[in-house]
Amino acid sequence: MSEELAIDGGPPVRSSFLPYAKQTIEDDDVEAVVAALRSDWLTTGPRVEEFEHAFAEYVGTRHAVAYSSGTAALHGTTFAAGLGEGDEVVVPAMTFAASAACAVYVGATPVLADVEPGTLNLDPAELERALTARTRAVVVVHYAGIPANMESIGDIARRAGLVVIEDAAHAIGARMRDQLVGTIGDMAVFSLHPAKQLTAGEGGIVTTDDEQLASRLRRFRNHCMDTSGREREESGGHAYTIEELGFNYRLTDIQAALGLSQLRKLDRFLERRRELAALYDHLLAHRNDLMLPVVPDETTPAWHLYVVRLVLERLDADRDAIFRALRAENIGVNVHYKPVHLLGFYRRLLDVAEGSYPAAEDAYRRILTLPLFPSMKDDDVVSVVRALDKVLSRSSRLADRLAS
Numbered sequence: 001m002s003e004e005l006a007i008d009g010g011p012p013v014r015s016s017f018l019p020y021a022k023q024t025i026e027d028d029d030v031e032a033v034v035a036a037l038r039s040d041w042l043t044t045g046p047r048v049e050e051f052e053h054a055f056a057e058y059v060g061t062r063h064a065v066a067y068s069s070g071t072a073a074l075h076g077t078t079f080a081a082g083l084g085e086g087d088e089v090v091v092p093a094m095t096f097a098a099s100a101a102c103a104v105y106v107g108a109t110p111v112l113a114d115v116e117p118g119t120l121n122l123d124p125a126e127l128e129r130a131l132t133a134r135t136r137a138v139v140v141v142h143y144a145g146i147p148a149n150m151e152s153i154g155d156i157a158r159r160a161g162l163v164v165i166e167d168a169a170h171a172i173g174a175r176m177r178d179q180l181v182g183t184i185g186d187m188a189v190f191s192l193h194p195a196k197q198l199t200a201g202e203g204g205i206v207t208t209d210d211e212q213l214a215s216r217l218r219r220f221r222n223h224c225m226d227t228s229g230r231e232r233e234e235s236g237g238h239a240y241t242i243e244e245l246g247f248n249y250r251l252t253d254i255q256a257a258l259g260l261s262q263l264r265k266l267d268r269f270l271e272r273r274r275e276l277a278a279l280y281d282h283l284l285a286h287r288n289d290l291m292l293p294v295v296p297d298e299t300t301p302a303w304h305l306y307v308v309r310l311v312l313e314r315l316d317a318d319r320d321a322i323f324r325a326l327r328a329e330n331i332g333v334n335v336h337y338k339p340v341h342l343l344g345f346y347r348r349l350l351d352v353a354e355g356s357y358p359a360a361e362d363a364y365r366r367i368l369t370l371p372l373f374p375s376m377k378d379d380d381v382v383s384v385v386r387a388l389d390k391v392l393s394r395s396s397r398l399a400d401r402l403a404s
């Protein structure tokens with residue numbers, strides 16, 4: 001109880017640093033990449049196509065189109081949806097900036113909407129409130145891997161004629177009843193960044209059932225050429241045309257080899273994430289100064305992040321002080337996210353004042369992402385809980401201590 005905090009010079013709870021996220025790369029992943037390196041294709045080739053087929057089959061959509069990053073894939077969706085100047089795209093205030101950037105990239109205007117105080121997912125009532133005659137699309141984030149309320153959001157979107165883009169960067173494998181995230185919107189974007197559930201080093205992928213969207217997504221990642229290099233090589237021709245502005249957002253075969261190998265073990269990774277989240281739930285249940293993640297009925301999260309909130313009313317330190325104290329204990333806590341409208345670029349672009357999105361802002365003052373990745377041991381979770389107990393006990397209000 002009187003253990004000195006590491007930030008005050010005491011011994012840390014852990015001798016080695018535990019990051020908040022870490023990829024799991026096994027021998028067969030390495031072998032798959034080496035085989036790609038020895039093959040005829042380094043850039044977009046047969047492995048990308050194979051990865052796309054396998055990914056579409058996993059999610060249960062007709063098409064999947066791979067990109068060089070999740071952010072590039074989001075850009076692909078706003079292009080494919082035909083969004084542009086004068087169009088408004090509703091985006092939750094509590095997300096990574098890329099969810100809003102994809103609107104700005106095509107000249108459209110992101111319009112932020114507040115989140116539900118429980119799940120921190122887009123609040124359907126706030127979506128409704130954000131609608132104007134110019135609203136054309138909504139980007140729905142499944143924050144931390146916990147499915148958003150797609151039923152209500154889908155109803156509103158249908159009535160308003162909106163394109164629904166799921167930013168499923170946190171949520172591969174998450175379910176609402178029997179439906180996998182990524183099958184509900186018109187398009188869904190997944191990220192293959194090493195912090196996410198499966199990785200290709202960098203990469204992104206869009207799933208959709210719509211043939212026309214899929215074909216626009218394919219063209220956009222390759223300069224909007226009407227044929228790919230591989231198609232030209234196979235047909236023996238040279239001609240192509242470019243009718244719209246595209247980008248080079250191609251995934252390489254080297255990355256696809258890693259993605260394919262990782263996809264085969266995704267269910268094992270997800271199972272371990274669920275076990276670790278359940279262990280946190282169990283070991284932290286006794287703390288009345290922490291709010292644990294809120295999981296709606298009939299949903300199965302994919303647990304990209306395990307985010308707790310500090311009950312600041314019961315503590316006499318703020319989040320940043322607790323963050324620094326935990327880092328000193330070698331616990332790699334993190335913060336996801338600073339709300340979009342509080343970032344300089346978006347603050348200037350959107351011209352909305354602090355206080356405009358109270359649920360997102362309140363959450364931002366309280367959130368801490370705890371370490372969570374498949375190769376973590378149960379003992380690692382125990383060390384995080386020990387560090388929280390140590391740090392939070394020091395900053396519990398005196399009144400509480402007297403009362404208990």
Ligand SMILES: *Cc1c(COP(=O)(O)O)cnc(C)c1O
Pocket residue numbers: 069070071072095096098099141167169170191192193202203204
């Ligand atoms: C990771 C992430 C992205 C972007 O993915 P990258 O592959 O890093 O470009 C987009 N949206 C959210 C919510 C993310 O967490």
